[in-house]
Amino acid sequence: MIVTELAKLVRRPRTWVSLALLCGLPAIVAIFLGVTEVAPPPGEGPTFLSAVLSNGSLYPAAALAMVLPLFLPVSVAVVGGDSIAGEAGSGMLRYLLLRPVGRTRLLVAKLIALTAYVMLAVVAVAATSYAIGVAIFGTEPASALAGSELITSVSGTGLSDVQVALRITYTVLYIGFSMLGVGALALFLSTFTDSPLAAALGALAALVTSQVLVTLDAAASVQPYLLTRYWLAWVDFFRDPILWRDIERGLALQAVYVGVLLAASWANFATRDVTS
Amino acid sequence: MIVTRALTKRFGRITAVHEVDLNVREGDRYGLLGPNGSGKTTLVRMILGLVYATSGEIEVMGQPIPRRTNEVLREVGALVEGPGAYAHLSGRANLTFLDASGPGGGGSRKARRLRVEEALTRAGLSGVDDRPVKTYSLGMRQRLGLAAALLHQPRLLVLDEPTNGLDPQGIREIRDLLEELNANGTTIFLCSHLLSEVEQLCTRVGVMDRGHLVLEEEMSQVRSPTGRVVVHTPDADRAVALLDGGVEHRDGARLLVRTADAAELNARLVREGLRIDEIHVQRRSLEDVVLEATGPGSDRLDAEPAEPAELDGPGVHVDGVRKVETRPSASTGTGTGTSLSPGSEPDAWQGTSREFLE
Ligand SMILES: Nc1ncnc2c1ncn2[C@@H]1O[C@H](COP(=O)(O)OP(=O)(O)OP(=O)(O)O)[C@@H](O)[C@H]1O
Ligand SMILES: [Mg+2]
Numbered sequence: 001m002i003v004t005e006l007a008k009l010v011r012r013p014r015t016w017v018s019l020a021l022l023c024g025l026p027a028i029v030a031i032f033l034g035v036t037e038v039a040p041p042p043g044e045g046p047t048f049l050s051a052v053l054s055n056g057s058l059y060p061a062a063a064l065a066m067v068l069p070l071f072l073p074v075s076v077a078v079v080g081g082d083s084i085a086g087e088a089g090s091g092m093l094r095y096l097l098l099r100p101v102g103r104t105r106l107l108v109a110k111l112i113a114l115t116a117y118v119m120l121a122v123v124a125v126a127a128t129s130y131a132i133g134v135a136i137f138g139t140e141p142a143s144a145l146a147g148s149e150l151i152t153s154v155s156g157t158g159l160s161d162v163q164v165a166l167r168i169t170y171t172v173l174y175i176g177f178s179m180l181g182v183g184a185l186a187l188f189l190s191t192f193t194d195s196p197l198a199a200a201l202g203a204l205a206a207l208v209t210s211q212v213l214v215t216l217d218a219a220a221s222v223q224p225y226l227l228t229r230y231w232l233a234w235v236d237f238f239r240d241p242i243l244w245r246d247i248e249r250g251l252a253l254q255a256v257y258v259g260v261l262l263a264a265s266w267a268n269f270a271t272r273d274v275t276s
Numbered sequence: 277m278i279v280t281r282a283l284t285k286r287f288g289r290i291t292a293v294h295e296v297d298l299n300v301r302e303g304d305r306y307g308l309l310g311p312n313g314s315g316k317t318t319l320v321r322m323i324l325g326l327v328y329a330t331s332g333e334i335e336v337m338g339q340p341i342p343r344r345t346n347e348v349l350r351e352v353g354a355l356v357e358g359p360g361a362y363a364h365l366s367g368r369a370n371l372t373f374l375d376a377s378g379p380g381g382g383g384s385r386k387a388r389r390l391r392v393e394e395a396l397t398r399a400g401l402s403g404v405d406d407r408p409v410k411t412y413s414l415g416m417r418q419r420l421g422l423a424a425a426l427l428h429q430p431r432l433l434v435l436d437e438p439t440n441g442l443d444p445q446g447i448r449e450i451r452d453l454l455e456e457l458n459a460n461g462t463t464i465f466l467c468s469h470l471l472s473e474v475e476q477l478c479t480r481v482g483v484m485d486r487g488h489l490v491l492e493e494e495m496s497q498v499r500s501p502t503g504r505v506v507v508h509t510p511d512a513d514r515a516v517a518l519l520d521g522g523v524e525h526r527d528g529a530r531l532l533v534r535t536a537d538a539a540e541l542n543a544r545l546v547r548e549g550l551r552i553d554e555i556h557v558q559r560r561s562l563e564d565v566v567l568e569a570t571g572p573g574s575d576r577l578d579a580e581p582a583e584p585a586e587l588d589g590p591g592v593h594v595d596g597v598r599k600v601e602t603r604p605s606a607s608t609g610t611g612t613g614t615s616l617s618p619g620s621e622p623d624a625w626q627g628t629s630r631e632f633l634e
Contacts, residue, residue: 004377011365091360092374094326095424098356099378100349273327 001101005113009079015117018075022121023128025071026063030129034136048238052137057161059133060126060168061238064175067125068231073207074200076179079117080186081199083110084269088194088276103270107191111262114183122176126168159240167237174234174247181227181254182207184261191269194276224249227257277302277432277463278323283332285318292318294487295332300465300480305458307474308467309566310484316467317357319484320436323465324354337432350379353430355438359421363410367420370409371395371427380428391427399423400449414441422450426457433457435466439473451477475499475562485570498565501557505538507531507545508554515550532558 009015033052040049048062084107087093096106159167186203193199210228213219223229230250236243278300285293293315300306310316321327323334325345334341336348361370371392375381381388396402399422409417418441425433433454439447447470454477458464468474474481481498483491508530509515515531516523525532535541538557545552 001377004373008362008373011369013364090362091358092362093360094321094356095354095360095374096377097326098324098349098352098354099374100346101377102346271328273321275321275327 001105001109002112005109006116009113009117015079018078019121019124022067022071022075022125026059026066026125026129027132029063029066030059030132030136052133056133056135056137057130057164059137060129061171063125063129063133064122064171064234068175069211072121072125072175072179073182074204075121076114076118076182077186077200077203077207078196080114080183081190081201081203082196083114083187083190085190085193085196085199088274089196091276093276094274097274104266107187107266107269110187111184114187115180118179118183119176122172122179126172130168159238167242170237170242171234174237174250175231177251177254178231181257181261184258184265185227188261188265188268191265191272225253227253229253277304277337278465279335280319280323281333283319283322283334284330285315285322285327286330291487293322293329296484296487296489298482298489299492300463302463303458303461304480305454305464305478306466306480306482307478308465308482308484309469309471309474309562310467311570312469313486314484314570315487316484317436320354320356320434320465320467324352324356324434325349326356350428351431352434353425353428353432354434354436355421355425356434356436358437358440359417359424361409361417361420364408366406367401367404367409367412367416367423368392368396368406370420371424374424375427395423395427398426398453400446415443415446418442419446430462432463432465435464437468438466439468439470447473471563471566481562481566483566483569490569491565495562498562499559501536501559503534503536504558505533505535505541506554506556506558507533507541507552509545509550509552511550514548515545518545518548518550529553 029049033049048058048065052059052062084093087096097103101109182203185206186199189202190196190199207228210226214223214226214229230246230253233246233250236245236247278298280296280298283293283296283298284291296315296319298319308316308319318327322329323336323341325342325348328342337351339348341348361367362373365373372388375388375392383391393402396404399419401416401419401423404416409420412420418439422435422438425435438454439450442450451473454464454466464477466474466478475495479495481491481493481495482489504524507515510529512526512529512531516526519531519533522533522535523531524534533541536557538555542552542555545555
């Protein structure tokens with residue numbers, strides 16, 4: 001069942017189109033930057049963009065920062081929302097259950113496929129942007145910006161290549177896990193409706209609400225519990241030393257969200273009438 | 277094979293299935309008939325564990341549903357309310373996916389391919405190419421659904437409108453296929469609107485009306501003689517005079533004679549020198565029986581419904597009263613009082629054409 005779910009994911013054109021779009025945005029930005037060499041001043045524009053002109057190996061971090069607010073959650077919400085509702089929409093849900101695939105098994109297989117997609121998406125963005133970054137900006141530190149062998153961390157001190165690679169790996173994992181929260185939300189909604197679109201839109205509505213409230217001072221009391229509250233904490237991986245406080249909180253919060261949403265999805269799906 | 281006891285399903289205020297006691301025995305070819313919205317599909321879904329009953333019990337192959345659904349379903353093939361498929365994949369790829377997703381889907385690559393090919397062949401799709409399902413015709417999709425149901429040599433086939441969208445040729449083919457499977461020991465439970473399909477295929481019929489199972493009988497019982505003989509004769513006037521009151525109804529050259537013995541009647545008429553075109557025992561038709569047992573389809577939502585029976589809620593009484601009218605006549609089943617009561621004679625000839633098949 002798990003293998004067939006992964007095979008379904010791989011055989012869907014949509015999977016590859018969405019990955020191409022995700023990887024395409026950083027590529028376009030890189031080309032503009034490479035051609036014009038006009039970097040946004042430090043502290044303005046997308047995170048890290050000011051630094052990448054000096055060294056392309058930092059470009060994956062900039063690329064992830066670009067797709068994180070919108071592109072990535074949208075694709076994850078679409079795939080997550082499709083998981084159960086999509087099967088219901090195509091009329092295959094009942095035939096899978098009649099095959100029989102137990103409801104719990106089906107949900108687990110969907111979750112694994114979703115996780116695979118999330119990780120594939122994040123890794124694909126990181127990998128392609130690394131390649132593009134190195135190709136366009138090179139790995140030579142630009143003397144104007146750094147003046148040493150080191151890439152400047154957000155804190156102002158230098159990072160070695162190995163450190164950069166390691167921290168980008170952390171970032172990929174952290175963002176992947178954050179996206180799993182969105183995925184779990186979409187999966188949860190997907191067990192309620194027969195329309196994949198409705199499930200994806202529901203998840204996105206929740207995300208937008210959360211992102212608005214995170215920036216709203218009046219909502220300070222609920223901010224620590226918002227899904228997107230610690231999404232940007234991955235920037236702390238590029239401090240020297242790494243600032244773990246928000247990262248840890250972010251991981252814990254996402255774990256709670258994922259756990260609760262999955263349990264609720266299971267409780268709903270295992271007990272509901274399948275009338276699609 | 278399938279036994280339900282006082283099975284009830286409510287969707288909010290709508291009672292889709294109401295205290296149904298169904299009994300499908302091993303080896304049966306059971307046909308479930310009923311107007312639109314009478315609860316057939318809901319009943320099937322409950323039997324297959326897709327929908328959970330509000331109250332009542334279900335046993336399939338001796339196992340309780342939904343507690344042991346997954347064990348039971350290994351030996352069940354089903355088609356529920358039309359086929360399902362991933363539209364962007366070919367029919368073959370769809371079956372391969374379905375085959376691989378459940379128990380018994382293993383084996384060597386060759387064994388798996390063989391299983392899929394055999395199911396396709398049985399359903400009459402062996403020559404299908406790799407076009408995606410979205411390009412299939414309605415009939416091809418239906419056959420694909422049947423192929424999926426046949427994938428694992430089920431002991432029980434549950435088919436909700438299996439011939440929907442098939443041409444007469446296809447319907448015939450499927451009927452032959454089902455007969456063959458049944459001869460090899462597969463029990464068949466099918467829902468249909470097509471009286472002729474059920475009449476030709478099934479050994480047992482059940483009739484649902486507004487959630488109630490109003491009739492469950494052997495087909496041979498349903499098709500029992502009415503105690504009348506139909507005679508076509510050019511000498512109708514003389515026959516009427518001769519039989520003296522034995523003729524219940526006359527329509528030109530056709531007579532309806534009250535007697536159980538066609539041979540004896542024939543001999544008597546011939547002895548008197550009457551010419552006879554045709555003579556046969558009148559049997560109840562499935563159509564008469566079904567129409568009599570059921571009201572109009574409950575999804576006929578007329579602006580001013582004559583009987584607001586579908587929504588029960590506080591109006592259970594309405595439903596109850598109505599049932600009192602229909603039930604006894606339907607479940608007597610002795611063959612004496614169908615549409616041939618003197619008050620409704622025209623029906624005896626025309627075969628009523630109420631909107632059952634709309
Ligand atoms: N998911 C649902 N929610 C609410 N009501 C439902 C649901 N499914 C079915 N019903 C109602 O239950 C009743 C029985 O429906 P069902 O589909 O079982 O009828 P049916 O006999 O299969 O009809 P048809 O011959 O048209 O297929 C109908 O009144 C229908 O409106
Ligand atoms: Mg139906």
